[in-house]
Amino acid sequence: MEKPSATYKISFFSTQPYDKIFFEKYNADFGFQLEFFDTQLNLKTVQLISNSSIVCVFVNDCVDDAVIAELAAKKVEIIALRCAGFNNVDLEAAKKHNIRVCRVPAYSPQAVAEHAMAMILTLNRKTHKAYNRVREQNFSLNGLLGFDLFGKTIGVVGTGNIGKAFVKIAIGFGCRVLAFDVAVDAQLEQLGVVYSDLDTLFKESDIISLHCPLNENTKHIIDAQSLSVMKKNVMIINTSRGGLIETSSVIDALKEEKVGYLGIDVYEQEEKLFFKDLSADIIKDDVIQRLMSFPNVLVTAHQAFFTEEALTQIALVTLNNIQELIQKNSIENQSALLV
Ligand code: NAD
Numbered sequence: 254m255e256k257p258s259a260t261y262k263i264s265f266f267s268t269q270p271y272d273k274i275f276f277e278k279y280n281a282d283f284g285f286q287l288e289f290f291d292t293q294l295n296l297k298t299v300q301l302i303s304n305s306s307i308v309c310v311f312v313n314d315c316v317d318d319a320v321i322a323e324l325a326a327k328k329v330e331i332i333a334l335r336c337a338g339f340n341n342v343d344l345e346a347a348k349k350h351n352i353r354v355c356r357v358p359a360y361s362p363q364a365v366a367e368h369a370m371a372m373i374l375t376l377n378r379k380t381h382k383a384y385n386r387v388r389e390q391n392f393s394l395n396g397l398l399g400f401d402l403f404g405k406t407i408g409v410v411g412t413g414n415i416g417k418a419f420v421k422i423a424i425g426f427g428c429r430v431l432a433f434d435v436a437v438d439a440q441l442e443q444l445g446v447v448y449s450d451l452d453t454l455f456k457e458s459d460i461i462s463l464h465c466p467l468n469e470n471t472k473h474i475i476d477a478q479s480l481s482v483m484k485k486n487v488m489i490i491n492t493s494r495g496g497l498i499e500t501s502s503v504i505d506a507l508k509e510e511k512v513g514y515l516g517i518d519v520y521e522q523e524e525k526l527f528f529k530d531l532s533a534d535i536i537k538d539d540v541i542q543r544l545m546s547f548p549n550v551l552v553t554a555h556q557a558f559f560t561e562e563a564l565t566q567i568a569l570v571t572l573n574n575i576q577e578l579i580q581k582n583s584i585e586n587q588s589a590l591l592v
Pocket of ligand 1: 359362434470494519556
């Protein structure tokens with residue numbers, strides 16, 4: 254017998270081959286019709302949607318007021334984000350048009366936290382350079398000098414799911430952890446984490462790792478002013494959202510040798526670059542090119558989430574969110590439902 258979900262089509266945007274593999278595999282138990290578009294969702298591509306009441310979007314899809322009005326005109330009822338962050342969706346507009354919005358609140362906090370630590374270790378111990386060097390039969394150590402993480406102060410901005418997982422890794426390395434969040438986590442305090450104001454965290458940290466969402470309070474949380482109070486040679490890691498960092502100020506601070514290391518998995522203008530193979534193209538974005546010219550900057554292209562476990566959870570939770578919304582008009586996991 255045909256499953257009831259077979260009458261519902263989900264239109265996916267910004268689809269990569271791995272999305273298709275994981276969603277098709279786990280959809281076997283749900284039985285939705287799946288339609289995959291490679292392109293990002295925007296005001297032009299919204300016209301691709303036909304006879305579909307559900308769209309599934311990712312981090313760089315544009316789901317603003319104008320796109321939502323078009324989605325409503327096409328009788329879309331559910332916007333399912335297959336990610337945790339939702340800064341790209343105008344929730345007020347969705348509410349106005351009676352469109353439900355859901356997300357995957359915590360698919361694998363460890364995936365992102367472990368990538369943040371991988372960036373720290375790479376920047377510090379320069380394994381990316383050593384890898385290439387020994388392949389050229391250059392076994393010298395000059396230029397590879399690092400520092401012990403043990404005993405260093407790591408400042409963590411945002412101690413939610415990912416921040417918390419990251420803090421535990423940092424504690425495992427023997428670091429002193431300072432944290433800033435709008436809500437203090439008592440369990441982390443018991444583990445020795447000290448919550449401070451943001452200014453103290455910026456002043457005292459050897460490494461700063463960002464794990465807060467992007468919103469009006471956190472946009473450009475790293476700017477010329479906050480950079481000015483930081484320690485010389487500070488390491489800044491951003492695996493959260495590009496808009497947390499004012500890129501031009503951080504470039505100035507890198508040139509002045511105030512920032513000693515920068516690791517970014519996200520970038521404010523990433524939607525034009527990330528998730529695409531542009532190796533044969535001329536990149537027109539001079540800012541990312543300038544960033545990538547520094548020897549002490551490591552850029553990864555929004556890959557922190559990219560583990561087997563995370564993709565499994567993303568597919569399962571997204572399909573389950575949609576099914577619950579269809580069947581019960583609500584989602585058991587409250588934090589998954591945004592509108
Ligand atoms: P979460 O909601 O569990 O945690 C966010 C934390 O930030 C909460 O504790 C919240 O209180 C805190 N916060 C809110 N406003 C703040 C402020 N003004 N200052 C300091 N802290 C504040 O979210 P999460 O699952 O830990 O994810 C964090 C972010 O990581 C997401 O918003 C998303 O942007 C990003 N992310 C990136 C990737 C990637 O692949 N690079 C993957 C998943 C999530």
